[in-house]
């Protein structure tokens with residue numbers, strides 16, 4: 001018997017080291033007035049190709065709105081894509097809004113234009129990963145994969 | 151509610167049966183009214199549902215929306231894109247939207263839709279609207295699980311309608327020619343009405359109305375809302391509730407068995423698949439018959 005499609009997929013996933021994103025629900029969100037959506041869409045598609053079920057909010061959503069969608073859709077993680085510079089305020093608000101909805105266990109990732117100096121502060125605020133354009137998309141996926149498997 | 155749904159959405163067949171056994175007693179007698187919205191990819195189903203849902207809320211209903219998007223057969227991931235088209239209502243506290251992937255199903259639904267709808271009973275909703283995956287002519291399983299089927303068509307889908315004549319087209323309770331702001335809607339509506347009339351032969355039968363809607367004309371959705379009410383009243387008077395319940399149970403059990411069979415087939419070692427179909431079939435039957443698959447563990 002030859003190599004089946006299923007074998008190929010399993011081999012591909014093993015090559016990438018990505019196994020746990022299958023069946024994971026992830027909300028990709030664009031908070032605030034930031035209209036840069038290229039990175040968010042690339043990440044959404046990459047997550048789908050790694051097996052995740054991805055919901056995208058569209059542009060210009062408030063942290064409160066994002067938290068409510070995350071709860072209604074019962075996602076495993078929220079990915080905030082931010083290139084506008086207001087990441088500190090947005091992360092703090094999103095963490096608060098999720099906690100207010102009793103959903104503090106939903107993980108938060110951020111990506112976009114985030115200066116290295118701000119990373120430690122965001123992690124302290126409750127973010128579990130920061131992924132900027134300096135990382136390859138494959139590296140971003142395996143980092144998220146590890147975080148969600150934990 | 152949100153977490154309860156996830157429990158069912160991610161469950162194996164054994165877990166689903168266990169959940170159902172626990173909740174069977176608490177189920178209300180009156181089931182949620184179920185509206186199905188189906189049609190070709192991009193016909194405007196999600197946009198229409200958001201307009202329709204606001205109308206239903208104006209009537210005083212609390213509405214749940216289950217929006218199904220296709221799972222990639224290669225990566226098994228999905229982009230659940232319906233919600234973004236329902237933006238206008240996703241802030242409404244009387245509307246709850248849950249996006250789900252179709253997973254292994256190829257019938258326009260998700261392989262566990264029946265179980266999800268089952269789990270929605272007894273929560274704080276009056277009705278549920280189900281959006282199918284974008285479909286062609288043959289994917290009409292939605293008929294088995296909802297009360298009112300709304301088929302969304304496009305003005306220029308004349309050829310597609312030709313092809314649908316022996317499938318989905320016969321199953322719909324309400325036809326909607328959407329995007330009526332585009333040319334050809336009138337013509338299309340006329341074609342459909344001619345088909346629909348032929349279904350009206352039975353005495354007291356339901357004559358499916360043919361409506362035109364456009365996202366640019368908010369008022370055009372009033373007629374859809376009213377047609378659903380009319381169909382609902384007709385069903386209440388004419389359709390045997392026991393028969394409906396049994397048909398739904400049949401569909402649900404069929405789904406559980408085929409999912410369980412797939413679970414077992416996927417778990418089978420490669421060399422076991424070198425046997426004859428009959429031997430594999432018999433091995434599967436033996437496994438199906440043995441615990442803990444019956445959910446009693």
Ligand code: B12
Pocket residue numbers: 028033034035036037038039040042043078079080081082083084085109110111112113131132133134135136137140
């Ligand atoms: C293209 C671009 C635009 C386009 C956007 C088109 C679009 N629809 O997205 C246009 C021309 C419209 C634009 C406009 C503006 N822009 Co501009 N823009 C850029 C530019 C050059 C590239 C952005 C991009 O698309 N990169 C490619 C993608 C793939 O990379 P990425 O978004 O970073 O995403 C990657 C990672 O960050 C990560 N990632 C991103 N999101 C997420 C989310 C998650 C969950 C994860 C895990 C990972 C992740 O993964 C992605 C893939 O690797 C950047 C400069 C730069 N080099 O970054 C400036 C930049 C972002 N823009 C900037 C500015 C100031 C503006 C304007 C305000 C300019 C103006 N005065 O009008 C407007 C604002 C528009 C608005 N409403 O927000 C500044 C922001 C400064 C800041 N942060 O303080 C930048 C940094 C340029 C600069 N150096 O000044 N812009």
Ligand SMILES: Nc1nc2c(ncn2[C@@H]2O[C@H](COP(=O)(O)OP(=O)(O)OP(=O)(O)O)[C@@H](O)[C@H]2O)c(=O)[nH]1
Pocket residue numbers: 190191192193194195196197198232235283284328329330331332363364365366
């Ligand atoms: N001109 C016009 N465009 C419309 C109308 N309704 C929806 N659209 C557009 O049609 C496209 C598809 O709309 P959706 O609501 O996503 O269609 P859908 O049937 O849910 O699509 P899938 O779920 O992907 O199958 C979007 O670009 C809408 O803006 C309408 O009445 N008129």
Ligand SMILES: [Mg+2]
Pocket residue numbers: 195196197231232235281
């Ligand atoms: Mg849709």
